[in-house]
Amino acid sequence: MRLDKYLADLQVGTRSQVKEYVKKGLVSVNGQVVKKADIKIDEATDEVRYQGKSLSYQKYRYYMLHKPSGVVTATKDNIDKTVIDLLPKELTKDIFPVGRLDKDTEGLLLLTNDGELSHNLLSPKKHVAKTYYVECDGQLDNVKIEQLCAGVDIGDEAITLPAKVEVITIKDDNYVIKLTITEGRFHQVKRMIQAIGGQVIYLKRLSMRSLVLDETLEKGDFRELSAEEIAGLKS
Ligand code: URA
Numbered sequence: 001m002r003l004d005k006y007l008a009d010l011q012v013g014t015r016s017q018v019k020e021y022v023k024k025g026l027v028s029v030n031g032q033v034v035k036k037a038d039i040k041i042d043e044a045t046d047e048v049r050y051q052g053k054s055l056s057y058q059k060y061r062y063y064m065l066h067k068p069s070g071v072v073t074a075t076k077d078n079i080d081k082t083v084i085d086l087l088p089k090e091l092t093k094d095i096f097p098v099g100r101l102d103k104d105t106e107g108l109l110l111l112t113n114d115g116e117l118s119h120n121l122l123s124p125k126k127h128v129a130k131t132y133y134v135e136c137d138g139q140l141d142n143v144k145i146e147q148l149c150a151g152v153d154i155g156d157e158a159i160t161l162p163a164k165v166e167v168i169t170i171k172d173d174n175y176v177i178k179l180t181i182t183e184g185r186f187h188q189v190k191r192m193i194q195a196i197g198g199q200v201i202y203l204k205r206l207s208m209r210s211l212v213l214d215e216t217l218e219k220g221d222f223r224e225l226s227a228e229e230i231a232g233l234k235s
Contacts, residue, residue, distance in 0.1 A: 001040065001041060001042075001043050002037070002038055002039070002040060002041075002168055002197055003018075003022065003029070003034065003036075003037050003038070003039050003040070003041050003048070004018050004019050004022065004025070004037035004038065006032070006043055006048065006057065006109070007021070007022075007027065007037075007040055007048075007050065007055075007092070009057075009090065010055050010057065012055070012168070013051050018037060019037040020035065021050065021065040022034060022035060022037040022230075023035060023037070024181065026050060026051050027048065027049065027050050028048070028049045028052075029041055029044055029046050029048050029049075030046055030047050030049070031047070038178060044057070044059060044159055044165055045069070047202065059063065060112065060113055060114040060117075061091070061095065061112060061114075061224070062110065062111075062112045062114055062117075062224065062225040062229075062230050062233075063087065063091070063095070063103065063108045063110070063111040063222045063223065063225065064082055064108065064109075064110060064111075064211065064213070064214060064216040064217070064221065064222060064223055064224075064225055064229075065087075065108075065110075065217075065222040066106070066107065066108070066109075066213060066214070066218065066219050066221055066222070067083055067095075067101055067105070067106055067107060067108070067109040067205075067219075067220075067222045068106055068133035068219035069103070069104045069105070069106050069219075070103065070104070070183075071083055071085070071086065071103065071220075072103050073097045073102075073103075074097075075095075075096055075097075075099040080103065081171050083097050083109055084096075084097070086222065087111065087222060088090055090158055093113070094113040094177060094190045095111050095112065095113050096111065096112070096113070096118070098110040098111055098117070098118045098121055098122065098208075098209075099110060099111070099121070099122055101205060102187065102203070104189075105203045105204065105205065106203070106204040106205075106219060107132075107133070107203075107205035107206060107213055108205045108206060108207060108208055108213035109205070110208060110211065110214070110225075110233075111222070116183075117233060119207065119235060120234075121208065123183060123234065124183065124184070127161070127182035127183070128182065128208065128209050129181070129182050129207075129208075129209060130179050130180065130181055130182075130184070130202065130205060130207065130208050131178055131179070131180040131205070131207045132178070132179050132181075132203055132205050132206065133168075133176070133177075133178055133179075133202075133203070133204045133205075133206055134176070134177050134178070134179050134187050134200055134202070134203055135173075135174065135175075135176050135201045135202040135203075136174065136175045136176075136177065136192075136193050136196050136197045136198040136199060136200055136201065136209070137173060137174055137198060137200075137201050138173055138175075138196075138198030138199050139173055139198070140173070140192075140196060140197065140198045141174045143160075144196040144197060144198075145165050145167065145177070145196070147195075147196055148163055148165055148179070148193075148196055149162060149163055149164065149165050150193060151163075152192055153198060154185070154188070154191040154192055154194075154195050155191070156185060158194055160181070160183065160185070160188070161181070161182055161183055163179055163180060163181045163182075163192070164178075164179070164180040165177050165178070165179055165180075166178040174201075175198065178206070179192070189203055190203070192225060201213040207219060208233075209232065209233055210229070210232035210233060210235075211225070211229055211232065221228065
């Protein structure tokens with residue numbers, strides 16, 4: 001990464017300010033004062049100091065995205081806009097989505113460059129809880145909802161693991177529920193609702209392990225996770 005970009009990313013100053021600071025000899029790399037702002041540094045290994053103070057570059061970055069409908073959960077796509085396209089370009093290096101939400105699903109999506117955390121959250125052995133807000137259409141009733149809790153046949157080898165259901169409203173044949181599952185099978189929620197004779201008409205992820213969607217984020221917006229949120233995901 002260019003030194004001036006690195007310094008600007010760390011908010012030492014604007015791009016033109018940091019160039020001035022470098023010219024004035026206020027910046028050193030690995031103990032040597034440097035006078036050129038366009039030199040390349042390795043942000044993972046080089047030690048950069050500004051006015052003698054060591055700057056640290058975050059190795060891992062964690063962003064919470066409020067995924068809107070209509071974007072695909074991928075890093076690249078030839079046709080559709082991706083969740084990565086919703087971040088400013090300079091933040092996207094090595095960033096990928098943790099798990100997948102369907103194109104028409106909204107809500108919480110974690111974006112990071114931390115492969116180990118991603119692996120731990122997605123591993124089928126870890127049974128990480130994910131809660132969804134689900135609007136369903138169809139002839140559902142409490143017996144069927146109980147089946148959903150116990151586990152249903154969605155056409156895979158095994159029935160789904162026990163789930164938690166909180167019924168929010170029932171209106172005519174429409175159910176609005178909060179569904180918590182601990183697996184991440186393909187189209188799992190939609191297939192679970194189909195298995196009990198319903199159809200998902202709106203789906204939004206509310207939480208993953210301890211991480212809860214920040215409802216102050218507009219659809220399509222993102223923010224960095226707080227230290228507590230990161231610790232919660234790792235615990
Ligand atoms: N289950 C689904 O069916 N779709 C999603 O996007 C997430 C979970």
